[in-house]
Amino acid sequence: MSIVVVGSVAFDGIETPFGKADKVIGGAATYFSVDASFFSPVKVVAVVGDDFGDEEMSVFRERHIDTSGIRRVAGGKTFFWKGEYGYDLNVAITKDTQLNVFADFDPVLPDSYVDPKVLFLANIDPDLQFKVLERAGRPGLVALDTMNYWISSKKPSLERLMREVDLMIINEAEVRQFSGEANLVKGARAMMKLGVDTLVVKRGEYGVLMFHADNVFAAPAYPLENVFDPTGAGDSFAGGLLGYLASRPHLTEDDMRRAIVFGSVVASFNVEAFSLDRLRAIGVDDLHQRYRELRAITHFEDYEIVA
């Protein structure tokens, strides 16, 4: 039932209209693994510098996440990203990127990580993602994330990966970029023809569209009154989604849909505070409660016609 995630562990500097944080814990693999750990055991592959110390590692420890795949580079500095948001929280402006030890990241999976139930290839160079895939044995399900930079610079590498993975998570602008289609549904269908069974399209505050075989599932986001910091929302979403899937004996369409909703739920908590602060303060009951709220918010009955 375990999940392996390969991606970044980082420090972030963040400024939003609501506050400022100079150096807080971030990184795709961090957000993902903390949020997935509410549902399934998680093992992380990442690299940090020795500025990411014992206190920082507690973010994994307190959620019983296996960190034997995190390499600490002596004398190295951890990946640092600095970003700013205006009132349109959909747009992050990158102010600084210091790759540091992440520049030479060569993911190595400990033997205990091989043959996971779910493998999540968080957003890194698709050639590295492919290497990880080759080393991971026979995962039950492989999920892929990427970004606009790799679509423009390494599309053939991405296409090679897409033939091998089961599920791909992508945002709507990236679907349009990848497919060259203005219409999102057409673009998604075109991408699936490259070998992706399930395409999960993130639409930020508007929610998610999942294309799965011939089915479409549309889930609105939880309507939040206080969005504090959107950093990590996409990785949080992936964590809830894949964490829930890894906890299920089989993957039915119903399971996939519930997983999308749990992904939306954890992402909605994530954006309510800086870093992992909100997720570190809640329990699984809070997730269940918001799941039910989201169900109440979206539910409608079959129609009735009055003659």
Place this chain on the structure above:
Amino acid sequence: MSIVVVGSVAFDGIETPFGKADKVIGGAATYFSVDASFFSPVKVVAVVGDDFGDEEMSVFRERHIDTSGIRRVAGGKTFFWKGEYGYDLNVAITKDTQLNVFADFDPVLPDSYVDPKVLFLANIDPDLQFKVLERAGRPGLVALDTMNYWISSKKPSLERLMREVDLMIINEAEVRQFSGEANLVKGARAMMKLGVDTLVVKRGEYGVLMFHADNVFAAPAYPLENVFDPTGAGDSFAGGLLGYLASRPHLTEDDMRRAIVFGSVVASFNVEAFSLDRLRAIGVDDLHQRYRELRAITHFEDYEIVA
């Protein structure tokens, strides 16, 4: 069970990436009334020139819409709007606006229109909307549409109206403009404090959020592969929404939600062709079928936890 709508009947010139129409039937009241007529009897108040002849009037006649409130100005020309869309079909670029007879529109309700079950004040000058309201007797439900232009030029008039109406339909940019709040949920709540019981927020291809007392309902749009011409989508949506509501004996939360979904359904048909072409070609069974599809697309079960 009847609905009265007051608004524009027009000719449109439209160019989209998929085609061009020099002069086709348009106007908020036209889209609204044709679409509402699938559910309830409709009566229109509008003004046209004598270029809007017997052939054009068939758009109302074929759906048994009461046109005794449409005044034809001898020697006058009908309101004409020309617009263009790029691949981002959310953005219309106005190329030409000829108000013509619409410039002196002074809506007069025939006696047979008084005390309707539903009164829809389509987007016109809020002072005219108020006059109509005063002349309409005691409608069971009053619904209001507006646009950015009136929010910036006649906000006090709109606020006066909002104290009187039951339901307001508005798009998300207009909520932000009106309320000055970046967060949509906060903005909607602030607007409701001015006296609107139900606020229906349109988000284009992303769907709709309805705020109704303390409830929120989120409905994704029907995911369309072929959006041909978005003109009239908002008025179509209002037509399906209020048409369904007018057909119901009482207005429960379930009815309101179904109405939102029927609004989305008719709007999704509307954008599949120019003008009213698509809606003139389908029947109520098509609406029911797409309602059920939209339900299948959005439905998810309560969660299950596997120990």
